Amino acid sequence: MEYIIIIISAIFVNNIVLAQFLGICPFIGVSSKVETSVGMTGAVTFVMVIATIVTYLLQNYVLIPLGISFMQTITFILVIASLVQLVEIMLKKVSPSLYQALGIFLPLITTNCAVLGVAILAVQKDYNLLESVVFAIANAIGFGLALITFAGLREHLDMVNVPKAMKGVPIAFVVAGLLALAFMGFAGLV
Amino acid sequence: MNQWKNFSKGFFKDNPVFVLFLGLCPTLGVTTSAFNGLGMGLATTFVLVMSNLVVSIIKSQIPDKVRIPSFIVIIASFVTIVELVMQAYLPSLFDQLGLFIPLIVVNCLVLGRSEAFASKNNVGSAFIDGLGMGLGFSMALTMLGAVREILGSGSIFGFKFIEGDGMLVFVLAPGAFIALGYLIVLINKINQKTA
Numbered sequence: 001m002e003y004i005i006i007i008i009s010a011i012f013v014n015n016i017v018l019a020q021f022l023g024i025c026p027f028i029g030v031s032s033k034v035e036t037s038v039g040m041t042g043a044v045t046f047v048m049v050i051a052t053i054v055t056y057l058l059q060n061y062v063l064i065p066l067g068i069s070f071m072q073t074i075t076f077i078l079v080i081a082s083l084v085q086l087v088e089i090m091l092k093k094v095s096p097s098l099y100q101a102l103g104i105f106l107p108l109i110t111t112n113c114a115v116l117g118v119a120i121l122a123v124q125k126d127y128n129l130l131e132s133v134v135f136a137i138a139n140a141i142g143f144g145l146a147l148i149t150f151a152g153l154r155e156h157l158d159m160v161n162v163p164k165a166m167k168g169v170p171i172a173f174v175v176a177g178l179l180a181l182a183f184m185g186f187a188g189l190v
Numbered sequence: 191m192n193q194w195k196n197f198s199k200g201f202f203k204d205n206p207v208f209v210l211f212l213g214l215c216p217t218l219g220v221t222t223s224a225f226n227g228l229g230m231g232l233a234t235t236f237v238l239v240m241s242n243l244v245v246s247i248i249k250s251q252i253p254d255k256v257r258i259p260s261f262i263v264i265i266a267s268f269v270t271i272v273e274l275v276m277q278a279y280l281p282s283l284f285d286q287l288g289l290f291i292p293l294i295v296v297n298c299l300v301l302g303r304s305e306a307f308a309s310k311n312n313v314g315s316a317f318i319d320g321l322g323m324g325l326g327f328s329m330a331l332t333m334l335g336a337v338r339e340i341l342g343s344g345s346i347f348g349f350k351f352i353e354g355d356g357m358l359v360f361v362l363a364p365g366a367f368i369a370l371g372y373l374i375v376l377i378n379k380i381n382q383k384t385a
Contacts, residue, residue: 019363021219025298028211070274073292074266081259110262113215113296120292165378166371169211173371180364 003134010138012186016114017146018179023114027147028172032158037151039098041144045137047087048115051080052136055119056129076119077110084110114143150179197318200326202384206299207330207370208377213299216290217331218366224347227335229283230290231328233276235321237268238300242320245308252309261304262295269295299327330373337369 016022023044030040055076063069084107091099109115118139122132153175162171206212216234221227244264252260273291276284284291294300303323308316336346342360344352359365 021215021363021366022293024214024218025212028214070270073270073273073295074263077262077266077295078259081262107258110258110296113293116296117289117293120289124289165375165382170371170374170378173367173374177364177367177371180367181359184362184364 003131006131006134007138007141008189010135011142011145012183013189015142015146015183016118016139017143018176018183020117022117023112023143026109026112027150027176028169031147031151031172032154034148034151034155037147038144041140041147043087043091044109044112044114044143045140047080047083047109048118048140048143049133049136051076051083051115052119052122052132053129054079054083056122056127056132059123072120072123076116080115080119081110114139146179146183150176153179193315193318196315197322200319200322200324201329202326202377202381204323204326205330205377206323206327207334208374209381210299210302212302213297213327214370215293216297217334218363218370220287220290221331221335221338221366222342222361223339224332224335226283226286227331227333228328229280230287231324231331233272233287233291234294234297234300234327235324236272237265237294237297238303238324238327239317239320240268241265241300241304242308242316243313245304246311246313246316249309257309258301258305261301261309265300265304266295299323334366334370334373337373338365341365341369 010016014020017024017027026040026044030036058075058079059069059072063071063075087109088099088107118136122135125135127135150172154172157171157175166174200206202209204210207214207217213234216230220230241261241264245261269292272294273284276287276291303320307319311319338360339346340356342356342358342365344350344354344356357365360369
């Protein structure tokens with residue numbers, strides 16, 4: 001039951017992008033096509049889950065016993081940076097076309113606040129290892145849901161005639177606002 | 191390069207939020223009031239200036255292959271300093287900004303300036319670039335915070351001038367996206383006119 005609450009709350013109620021404002025850069029940057037956003041979601045999910053596991057272990061078995069939990073930010077970001085490097089090397093070998101499509105946004109997962117944010121949140125909420133993993137997976141799904149839904153909306157936006165000053169990003173923000181408004185409908189769920 | 195141009199580009203022409211779309215997460219996340227926006231902006235400015243300085247001083251010592259991780263470590267150290275200092279002296283602001291303080295480390299603006307500017311320019315230019323970009327970022331956050339505070343709760347910097355609640359949606363998540371969207375439109379218009 002606990003796990004179900006974590007999942008529902010992370011995907012719908014406290015959606016990481018639309019309610020907590022984490023991972024906005026890729027949300028605006030790679031969401032112009034559904035295909036690229038699916039790839040991005042895959043890469044982020046992988047990094048997010050592994051990063052949460054590794055940072056959980058580091059926090060509880062290294063930083064706290066040694067009394068150096070003020071090093072949290074530095075340690076976590078280094079773990080994430082090396083993981084991203086790993087994914088990049090793997091993807092280059094396994095799927096060069098996806099690697100091409102993700103382009104600049106792959107190294108930028110390092111600076112995707114969603115990944116670091118979820119790792120820190122899992123520690124702050126005092127989850128145990130299994131809960132942290134569930135939390136990370138649910139947040140990755142929430143990220144994917146927001147990103148892919150938004151990509152679908154933006155594909156349609158391309159065909160709409162909007163005022164010149166609103167073309168591109170500004171209209172995307174307004175649409176994102178409406179999407180966030182829709183997600184607020186889930187508010188009383190948990 | 192003309193230093194004044196270098197400084198002032200952060201405000202309108204290359205404003206990190208409105209034009210370059212960098213550092214959007216804290217922009218949307220903390221700007222529920224003008225004061226929070228300003229606090230976050232100044233914290234980021236400090237990190238940006240210091241990391242720009244350090245990166246431009248040691249740029250020739252850093253091997254090209256590991257430059258991104260090195261930049262991140264430099265940035266993370268300054269973020270930790272901000273985190274500890276703010277926790278000690280401004281605990282209420284620290285509680286308000288919450289998660290977004292450690293997240294300065296993944297603000298694309300900071301890493302972006304280290305990579306694109308500080309690693310290629312001398313110390314003086316890097317300092318001025320960091321200051322200009324940081325203040326431009328603070329300006330954007332304060333503007334967005336002010337708009338949301340005025341519309342959402344009828345006050346500015348905590349000073350209430352309209353009775354009642356205002357449009358609550360502007361304090362909540364959707365209002366952030368919508369307000370930022372329209373502010374970008376406004377800046378686009380200004381930039382088109384001056385260009």
